[in-house]
Amino acid sequence: MISQMKKLYDKYQELIAYAFWGVATTIVNVAVFAALHLCTSWNYIINASIAWFLSVLFSYLTNKAYVFHSPSKSLRSDFIEMVSFFGGRIATLLLEFVMLWIGITLMHQNQILVKILENLVVIAINYFWSKLLVFNHKKQAK
Incomplete structure (x- = not known):
């Protein structure tokens, strides 16, 4: 059973990492948006744009390092x-x-x-x- 689970993990490791870091990216996006909403009086489009940029930068760094292992x-x-x-x-x-x-x-x-x-x-x-x-x-x- 454990060896079968390890084989499945090894086979889908990249997708699992992509899903994990995708959830983390979503959390970054929502947290930045919420923080900007609570701490500034900026328009929601500005807040969403900043949150999008920072979450995509986070996504790039985590995908590079932990998903696709790009040197x-x-x-x-x-x-x-x-x-x-x-x-x-x-x-x-x-x-x-x-x-x-x-x-x-x-x-x-x-x-x-x-x-x-x-x-x-x-x-x-x-x-x-x-x-x-x-x-x-x-x-x-x-």
Whole structure:
């Protein structure tokens, strides 16, 4: 039983780490948003933007170190990797807005249900973007 669980863990270690750090990223996002809301009189869009930026930076650092184990080769390569990571997150943020607009405004569906479904799509795209394009060791070795 324990050896079977270890095999499963070994097989899905990357996905487990991605899920764990994804939850931590969500906590960072909500905590920063809440702290800014409570401590400033700024507009919620500003608070959300700062929270998004800091949580994506946190996500980049944790994905690099603990999910995809991407070594730092140079400041330049790390910068390119980070720009690619942020670029993917910006693209999926825009996709999120479009999916919410279609689901809520055009289709008149339940906002929470649309948000949950949209999040599942965005999480999957972010994972594959990171795995295949940002932290792809084979691509970087060439």
